[in-house]
Amino acid sequence: MRHPPSFRVRRVLVTLLTAAFAALVPFTVTVPAQAAAAPSRAAAASGAGYWHTDGRRILDAQNQPVRMAGINWFGFETSNYVAHGLWSRDYKSMIDQMKTLGYNTVRLPYSDDIFKGTQPNGITYANGLNADLQGLNSLQVMDKIVGYAGSIGLKVVLDRHRPDSSAQSALWYTSAVPEATWIANLKALAARYQGNTAVIGIDLHNEPHDPACWGCGDTSTDWRLAAERAGNAVLSVNSSLLIFVEGVQTVNGQSTWWGGNLAGVAAAPVRLSVANRLVYSAHDYATSVAQQPWFSDPSFPANMPAIWDKYWGYIFKQNIAPVWLGEFGTTLQSTVDQKWLAALVDYLRPTNTYGADSFNWTFWSWNPNSGDTGGILKDDWQTVDTVKDGYLASIKAPGFSGGGGGGGDTTAPSAPTGLAVTGTTASSVSLSWQASTDDTGVTGYDVYRGTTRAGQVTGTSYTDTGLTAGTPYDYTVRARDAAGNTSTASASVTATTTGTGGGSSGCKATYKVSSDWGSGFNADVTVTNTGSSTTKSWQVTWEWAGNQSVSGMWNASYSQVGRTVTASNADHNGAVAAGASTGFGFSAAPEGAGTPVLSCRAG
Numbered sequence: 048m049r050h051p052p053s054f055r056v057r058r059v060l061v062t063l064l065t066a067a068f069a070a071l072v073p074f075t076v077t078v079p080a081q082a083a084a085a086p087s088r089a090a091a092a093s094g095a096g097y098w099h100t101d102g103r104r105i106l107d108a109q110n111q112p113v114r115m116a117g118i119n120w121f122g123f124e125t126s127n128y129v130a131h132g133l134w135s136r137d138y139k140s141m142i143d144q145m146k147t148l149g150y151n152t153v154r155l156p157y158s159d160d161i162f163k164g165t166q167p168n169g170i171t172y173a174n175g176l177n178a179d180l181q182g183l184n185s186l187q188v189m190d191k192i193v194g195y196a197g198s199i200g201l202k203v204v205l206d207r208h209r210p211d212s213s214a215q216s217a218l219w220y221t222s223a224v225p226e227a228t229w230i231a232n233l234k235a236l237a238a239r240y241q242g243n244t245a246v247i248g249i250d251l252h253n254e255p256h257d258p259a260c261w262g263c264g265d266t267s268t269d270w271r272l273a274a275e276r277a278g279n280a281v282l283s284v285n286s287s288l289l290i291f292v293e294g295v296q297t298v299n300g301q302s303t304w305w306g307g308n309l310a311g312v313a314a315a316p317v318r319l320s321v322a323n324r325l326v327y328s329a330h331d332y333a334t335s336v337a338q339q340p341w342f343s344d345p346s347f348p349a350n351m352p353a354i355w356d357k358y359w360g361y362i363f364k365q366n367i368a369p370v371w372l373g374e375f376g377t378t379l380q381s382t383v384d385q386k387w388l389a390a391l392v393d394y395l396r397p398t399n400t401y402g403a404d405s406f407n408w409t410f411w412s413w414n415p416n417s418g419d420t421g422g423i424l425k426d427d428w429q430t431v432d433t434v435k436d437g438y439l440a441s442i443k444a445p446g447f448s449g450g451g452g453g454g455g456d457t458t459a460p461s462a463p464t465g466l467a468v469t470g471t472t473a474s475s476v477s478l479s480w481q482a483s484t485d486d487t488g489v490t491g492y493d494v495y496r497g498t499t500r501a502g503q504v505t506g507t508s509y510t511d512t513g514l515t516a517g518t519p520y521d522y523t524v525r526a527r528d529a530a531g532n533t534s535t536a537s538a539s540v541t542a543t544t545t546g547t548g549g550g551s552s553g554c555k556a557t558y559k560v561s562s563d564w565g566s567g568f569n570a571d572v573t574v575t576n577t578g579s580s581t582t583k584s585w586q587v588t589w590e591w592a593g594n595q596s597v598s599g600m601w602n603a604s605y606s607q608v609g610r611t612v613t614a615s616n617a618d619h620n621g622a623v624a625a626g627a628s629t630g631f632g633f634s635a636a637p638e639g640a641g642t643p644v645l646s647c648r649a650g
Contacts, residue, residue, distance in 0.1 A: 057242065081197055093403075094151075094202060094447025096532070097287035098247050099323040102366040104404060105289070108244075112403035114444035115202065117152025118423060119374060119412040122169075124158040124208035128185040129167030130192060131280060131414050133427040137176040145413065145453070148423070148436060149443040153201055154373060154409040156208030156253065157191070159224050161185040162232050197245025200447045204291060204409070205236055206250040206373070218259055219252040219273050220564075226273070227567045227634035229600045230280045233479065242459040243531040248289030250373060251277045254306035254330060256296035261311030261498055266561040270295050278630060279320045279601040286321045286493070286500050287533065291371060293328045294359065301357075303339070306330045306374075309359040312367065320602070320617060326369045326407070328588050329359035331391065333377035333384040336419045342383055348390040355394055376411035376420035379435055388438050397441040397536060397589035410439060460485035460526035463537040469508070470596040473516035474583065474650060476542040479508040483526035483534055493525045495536070497604035501618070513583040513621055515650035519543045520615075521606065553577045554623070556587045556647040566596070567636035572614070573645060574621040582649040587614045589643040595635045603631035623649075 068596040089540070096108025104112050122131035122139075132141060145153065165185045170177050179265065180188050193203050210216050210224035220226040233249060255270040280292040294309035296302055307330045319325050320437040330497050334342055344350045356364065364372040375391060396405035415422040423436050460483040472475040483489050493501045494509045501511045514520065520543070523536040555575050562569045576582050587603075591610040603614040620629040 060622040061311050073425065080114065084447070093445065094200070096244050098289055099287075100289070100326065100369050101323065103363045103367050103369050104254055105326065105407065112397060114167060114403040114405055115152040115204075115407035115409065115448070116150060116398070116439075116442060116444040117154060117202075117204075118150045119154045119156065119206075119409050119414075120145075120345060121208070121417070122157045123161055123185060123189065124156040124212060124219055125211045127169040128165040128212065129170060129188050130155065130305075131169065131178075131416060132424070132428045133170040133177055135171065138180065138192055139195050141413075142192070142199065142201065144431075146199055146201060147409055147447065148431065149440070149446070151201060151444060151446045152204065152407075152409055153196055154204045154206050154250065155189065156206045157206070158209040158212045159228060159232050160212045161189070162235065187468065190239075192601055193240065193243065193245050201245070202247045202447060203245050203554065204248050204373075205240075205246060205254055205288075206291075207233065207254040211256075212609070215254060217256045218268065219255065219270070219277070222564060224474045225564050225567045225634075225636075226276075226562070226569060227598045230277050231632060233277055233281050234284045234599065237281045241285050242535070244532060246288070248283055248291050248326065250293065250328060251281075253293065255293060255305075256305035257302075259295045261295050262299050262315030263307070271311065271317055274317050276455045276599075277324055277603045278317065278325070280599050282319060282321045282324060283604075285533075288324065289326050290317075290319060290324050291326050291373065292317050293330065293373065303354075303358050304330050304332055305306040305528060307358055308363070309362060309370075310357060312362055316367070326360050326371050327359065328371045328373040330374040331355070331372060332375060332420070333387045334381055335378040335384055336376075342387070347383070348386045351387065352394050353391045355391075360394070360406075363487050367394060369407060371409070373409055374411040375408070376417070378419070378421045379438075392438055395442050398444045399441065403444065405442070405444075407444065428518060434562040442604075455473055457527075458486045459532040460489050460528050460534040462535045463507075463524045463526055466522065466524055466537045466540050468540055468542040470510075471542055471544055473545050474543065475510055475512045476520060476522070477508070477510045478515060478522055478524070478540070478542075480524050480537060484546075485526070485528045485532075489526050489528055491527045493527065493533070495523045495525070497521055497606060497615070513614070514544050515584050515586045515648055516544050518586060518648075554585050554647040554649040556645040558589075558642050558645055560642075561632070563638065567634060568638060569632060569634050571647070572630055573628050574616075574623065575628040576625050576649060578649060579625050581625065582621065582623045584650040585616050586648050586650075587645055588612065589645045591643060592641050593638075595637065596631050599634045600633040602629075603633075605633070 093111040093113050094107050098105050098107050107113050120130050122129055167185050190228045198202055210221045214618045227328045251274055258268050259270045260268050261271045265506050293306040296305050298308050300308040309327050341354050344622055412422045415426045463480040463483050465481040492506045494498050502509055505592055519541055521539050521541050523539045525536055526534040534560050560568055560570045574585050590613055597607050602617050605614045623629050
């Protein structure tokens with residue numbers, strides 16, 4: 048099977064090719080009748096607050112089903128460090144046009160370079176354009192784009208497209224951008240947009256491909272395991288975000304587009320620490336990107352639904368999880384490509400027939416300067432390619448309410464104050480705090496033990512149970528409103544359970560470095576219950592021999608004071624049956640030489 052060649056990486060043609068395009072002979076294409084007009088916008092706007100999943104559907108904060116029908120606007124991942132086209136237009140004008148055309152979601156690709164304080168280039172300020180972007184760094188410009196998109200009712204998915212601005216990578220890490228950096232930056236984005244419901248999720252890494260595998264168990268190449276580590280890290284910061292996980296290239300010897308193979312999900316689904324947050328994402332393209340065997344099949348395009356079913360469609364059809372076609376595109380210059388797009392649009396399920404019980408999607412791309420697909424805009428960055436846009440009309444969907452998709456409410460509640468410890472036992476801590484205020488009313492509170500959400504309550508008190516005796520725990524509280532807006536965290540308090548630890552059962556912990564790239568490493572810890580009864584909780588401590596520092600941990604919460612690290616169970620793995628095991632993993636730096644001595648206590 049022929050796979051996409053190296054030029055599959057988007058070729059950025061920053062110099063507009065207006066003259067060349069003008070010289071092209073116009074072609075005629077028959078647009079499917081169902082694509083003649085965009086679906087009615089008469090239905091009540093949905094999209095309030097943060098979103099969650101239910102089977103194959105995505106629901107908003109009011110449990111209304113939503114359909115993402117959007118566009119990719121690239122540039123932050125390139126050496127311009129900002130969305131493209133701002134050299135020609137004001138960013139607000141660009142976003143307004145997206146909404147006018149009926150797109151309700153924007154996928155914003157970026158590279159990890161933007162976390163280095165990069166200054167964007169390729170923005171015009173002439174005649175007052177983009178005036179409020181002057182002097183801002185790339186992340187601050189992203190804030191402006193996200194803020195304005197949310198204010199007019201567009202949702203945003205942030206896409207970690209590349210580790211740096213030079214090229215895409217097969218794996219989620221490189222020697223220059225290790226896994227620990229990738230995860231730390233994902234968590235930084237989750238924290239940056241905490242409470243901003245315009246950002247409904249993060250696409251963890253763009254187009255993993257060979258040697259990336261799915262479910263092979265090798266932590267250096269198993270994308271499914273890496274997605275779990277990263278997804279859980281993001282959810283530890285903001286448990287309300289959707290986690291978008293792309294496929295790989297090859298599963299069981301069968302290959303398709305980079306990021307487009309989700310066949311492994313059937314046997315090895317992604318497991319996240321928060322339920323109803325997972326969306327699988329596929330990519331699919333036409334011959335203008337690369338030739339594939341199915342395009343020359345005598346039955347084409349009738350053969351395509353079975354191929355899409357095989358690689359990703361079955362996830363939706365079997366009600367496993369929502370599926371988002373995060374990228375698909377074509378120049379439309381060949382008859383094969385025209386037939387492919389018509390068949391794909393029909394497969395994605397017309398909105399007028401199926402409503403939000405459909406595949407979600409974001410078309411590649413808004414930009415005209417994608418060398419292998421072109422865009423919805425033509426080379427002047429103004430004129431719409433009405434033929435290409437017309438193909439998508441039947442799968443566009445109702446827009447979302449303004450103000451970040453929260454029904455106009457983007458105001459987060461005030462942070463809870465007066466958090467205090469009201470009581471402790473050997474296995475519990477009781478807390479209370481003063482009520483927060485909100486313009487529409489507080490609906491509940493999230494209580495965090497370290498970085499782990501310990502519980503959710505509607506009142507202003509909470510008792511955390513199943514803890515280890517004689518152990519300190521740090522707590523914060525956040526308030527929520529009906530639109531899904533979340534407050535900043537309260538001031539933290541520390542409580543120490545009574546007693547001396549131990550309990551009726553013991554445990555042991557073993558340590559293994561899973562990958563070490565010199566400047567950092569990943570390790571896995573296995574916790575085994577050596578007692579005769581099921582544990583309620585466990586805690587593992589160790590002291591580094593050198594100056595190592597934990598940068599991220601999954602399936603456990605942690606604290607580090609000096610060289611001493613304390614890891615405590617997450618909500619889902621504190622109960623371990625006698626003789627059984629559970630585990631957690633972490634990233635640390637600078638190197639993983641040597642094995643620390645671990646101590647384990649069970650409660």
